[in-house]
Amino acid sequence: MTVNQPLLRVEGLTKHFPVQKGLLDRISFQGGRLALRSQVVHAVNGVNLVLARGETLALVGESGCGKSTLAKTIIGLHTPTAGQVYFEGQEISRLQGRARKPFRKKIQMIFQDPFSSLNPRKKVMDIIAAPMKVHGLVGKTDRQTKVYELMEKVGLHPAYANRYPHQFSGGQRQRIGIARSLASLPELIIADEPISALDVSIQAQVLNLLMAMQEEFHLTYLFVSHDLSVVKHLSNRVAVMYLGFLVEVAETEAIFLKPAHPYTRLLFAAIPTLDVLEFREGDQQEGEVPTPIDLTRGCPFHPRCGRTQALCREMRPELTSLASVSGGEHLLACHYPVRD
Amino acid sequence: MNWHALRESWSEFRESPAGLCGLFLTTLLFLAALLAPLLSPLNPYDLEQLFLENSLKVPSLLDNWAYESFMLGSDGQGRCMYSAILYGLRISLYVGVASTLLSALIGTLAGLWAGYQGGRTDTLIMRLADIQLSFPAILIALVIMSLWGQGVGKIIIAISAVNWVFYARTARASTLSEKEKDYVDAAISIGVSAPAIMLSEVLPNIMAPIIVIGTVRIANAILLEATLSFLGLGVPVTEPSLGALVNEGYRVLFSGQWWVSVFPGLALMLVVLGINQLGDRLRDILNPRLKR
Numbered sequence: 001m002t003v004n005q006p007l008l009r010v011e012g013l014t015k016h017f018p019v020q021k022g023l024l025d026r027i028s029f030q031g032g033r034l035a036l037r038s039q040v041v042h043a044v045n046g047v048n049l050v051l052a053r054g055e056t057l058a059l060v061g062e063s064g065c066g067k068s069t070l071a072k073t074i075i076g077l078h079t080p081t082a083g084q085v086y087f088e089g090q091e092i093s094r095l096q097g098r099a100r101k102p103f104r105k106k107i108q109m110i111f112q113d114p115f116s117s118l119n120p121r122k123k124v125m126d127i128i129a130a131p132m133k134v135h136g137l138v139g140k141t142d143r144q145t146k147v148y149e150l151m152e153k154v155g156l157h158p159a160y161a162n163r164y165p166h167q168f169s170g171g172q173r174q175r176i177g178i179a180r181s182l183a184s185l186p187e188l189i190i191a192d193e194p195i196s197a198l199d200v201s202i203q204a205q206v207l208n209l210l211m212a213m214q215e216e217f218h219l220t221y222l223f224v225s226h227d228l229s230v231v232k233h234l235s236n237r238v239a240v241m242y243l244g245f246l247v248e249v250a251e252t253e254a255i256f257l258k259p260a261h262p263y264t265r266l267l268f269a270a271i272p273t274l275d276v277l278e279f280r281e282g283d284q285q286e287g288e289v290p291t292p293i294d295l296t297r298g299c300p301f302h303p304r305c306g307r308t309q310a311l312c313r314e315m316r317p318e319l320t321s322l323a324s325v326s327g328g329e330h331l332l333a334c335h336y337p338v339r340d
Numbered sequence: 341m342n343w344h345a346l347r348e349s350w351s352e353f354r355e356s357p358a359g360l361c362g363l364f365l366t367t368l369l370f371l372a373a374l375l376a377p378l379l380s381p382l383n384p385y386d387l388e389q390l391f392l393e394n395s396l397k398v399p400s401l402l403d404n405w406a407y408e409s410f411m412l413g414s415d416g417q418g419r420c421m422y423s424a425i426l427y428g429l430r431i432s433l434y435v436g437v438a439s440t441l442l443s444a445l446i447g448t449l450a451g452l453w454a455g456y457q458g459g460r461t462d463t464l465i466m467r468l469a470d471i472q473l474s475f476p477a478i479l480i481a482l483v484i485m486s487l488w489g490q491g492v493g494k495i496i497i498a499i500s501a502v503n504w505v506f507y508a509r510t511a512r513a514s515t516l517s518e519k520e521k522d523y524v525d526a527a528i529s530i531g532v533s534a535p536a537i538m539l540s541e542v543l544p545n546i547m548a549p550i551i552v553i554g555t556v557r558i559a560n561a562i563l564l565e566a567t568l569s570f571l572g573l574g575v576p577v578t579e580p581s582l583g584a585l586v587n588e589g590y591r592v593l594f595s596g597q598w599w600v601s602v603f604p605g606l607a608l609m610l611v612v613l614g615i616n617q618l619g620d621r622l623r624d625i626l627n628p629r630l631k632r
């Protein structure tokens with residue numbers, strides 16, 4: 001293992017879901033013959049991604065663009081249609097059962113919904129102790145002490161250990177979820193919009209907790225979000241996703257300062273708090289939001305893009321490196337990047 | 341469910357007179373069945389207590405309001421009907437409860453497994469259930485009993501073989517919706533094994549509808565047993581259930597000795613009525629919100 005080996009490397013990761021439709025909807029006439037069409041949702045398409053140890057990569061994009069699917073495919077809740085996931089250099093995406101188990105310890109997930117992510121029939125003690133139990137990390141007698149410790153770390157009173165999830169508020173429940181994700185001493189935490197379901201007043205607290213935990217446990221975060229002010233505050237790098245494709249990946253400062261993809265601009269223009277970037281007319285044109293079912297030819301963003309040219313309709317741009325002033329890598333998938 | 345939720349459910353339960361009647365009747369009959377040896381004036385299983393001169397006695401309650409043997413008359417062998425009904429109630433309730441527990445166990449596990457695994461396992465189990473449902477329940481039970489012979493244990497298994505389907509369908513449907521919840525994903529990503537997720541994460545969350553179905557189906561199981569016994573394919577004649585008693589009485593019904601079949605029939609009706617009222621009420625309370 002080399003020192004510079006990334007913690008996580010995702011290569012060409014693709015996840016398609018079959019569309020559940022009746023037989024009649026799928027039958028069509030093609031050239032005088034009956035054909036059975038099978039449609040798929042192209043949730044994630046050929047994603048390449050690298051996470052260095054200790055960094056926070058934010059994954060942003062509008063609702064339905066495949067962020068959760070990508071996150072879940074990385075952690076193994078979905079089997080990829082194509083592509084690989086390397087953790088510390090080892091391909092893990094198709095490992096099952098026993099072979100997978102070490103990675104189930106090293107990668108953890110924090111979920112968006114603090115209500116459905118905790119089993120209503122389990123006490124906080126059992127919820128937080130579960131990872132220790134599964135991986136045999138702590139002896140039975142010490143488990144309780146460890147849980148109390150974790151609860152204090154995430155800001156919960158240990159006296160609440162014997163309560164059920166429904167006796168807590170959303171913010172407290174998310175703290176329980178965070179404590180559970182820390183219990184197996186993971187290296188990578190995938191957080192799927194961990195604060196978006198919380199009250200605004202609580203969001204900052206939980207965010208600060210996540211950052212404090214990163215410091216203390218030397219965690220690497222893949223942070224899914226669509227709140228860009230949070231992203232700016234928290235992440236080292238940002239990856240922008242559109243219809244299952246990564247369209248731009250760059251260091252946070254660089255991308256906030258000089259977003260190069262028209263879609264990134266559009267996304268950033270949507271946040272009112274950022275006055276540095278004013279949204280300019282002409283960057284976007286009226287167009288139907290395409291579904292991930294029928295992928296258009298060419299650039300996935302071209303139907304909505306204001307700068308579309310012939311090439312954009314013909315050929316899909318690859319994610320390639322852009323000369324960057326700051327020295328960090330700036331990846332972009334656009335034939336005619338915005339430069340100004 | 342904690343203590344508070346239980347109290348809340350009870351105060352809601354109390355609002356319906358029908359439900360309360362059901363609870364009262366069910367409790368009363370279960371107690372009677374349980375205490376049958378103490379309550380019955382004679383032991384209907386003791387052949388030494390049977391005398392031919394006691395056969396087909398008219399219910400003594402008709403002339404004399406007293407708690408005594410033959411107060412509900414006697415059958416052709418001189419058996420005290422009241423005692424026989426108490427013991428018969430015992431067998432009927434025992435078969436009803438045992439077969440309900442057994443079918444709930446089998447059905448819930450099958451449905452849980454089918455729903456959680458999906459794919460071929462699901463198709464296989466649920467097709468089997470569908471096929472079975474396309475036959476009348478009584479027919480399946482009849483076939484099993486006539487191939488296998490009489491016996492309390494056998495009838496419990498036969499009834500369970502018919503009734504597991506209902507639990508399987510409910511368990512599967514609930515499992516499908518629970519499976520979508522993040523706590524299952526959380527358990528998977530922690531590394532909990534599939535059987536452990538099914539049994540310790542999902543199962544506790546699908547119990548409420550199973551319990552409701554259970555109470556509703558107990559009455560059905562009791563009736564099925566009664567039907568089989570009435571047809572002479574259920575429990576052995578030496579230890580008659582309510583259904584077997586009705587069958588016996590049926591032979592002398594048209595010669596004027598109505599009490600031999602009417603009283604066990606009435607007892608059967610009360611059991612089914614009570615349990616059904618109770619079950620309906622439980623379903624009303626538990627179903628709309630599926631409390632957890």
Ligand SMILES: Nc1ncnc2c1ncn2[C@@H]1O[C@H](COP(=O)(O)OP(=O)(O)OP(=O)(O)O)[C@@H](O)[C@H]1O
Nearest residue numbers: 017018041043062063064065066067068069070292
């Ligand atoms: N299990 C599934 N089966 C079929 N389609 C799915 C499944 N999961 C996700 N999809 C589809 O894949 C696409 C991407 O969904 P995904 O949940 O990954 O989006 P997202 O970016 O996380 O959105 P959001 O911001 O709303 O959480 C959507 O069109 C969705 O309908």
Ligand SMILES: [Mg+2]
Nearest residue numbers: 067068069192
């Ligand atoms: Mg999502």
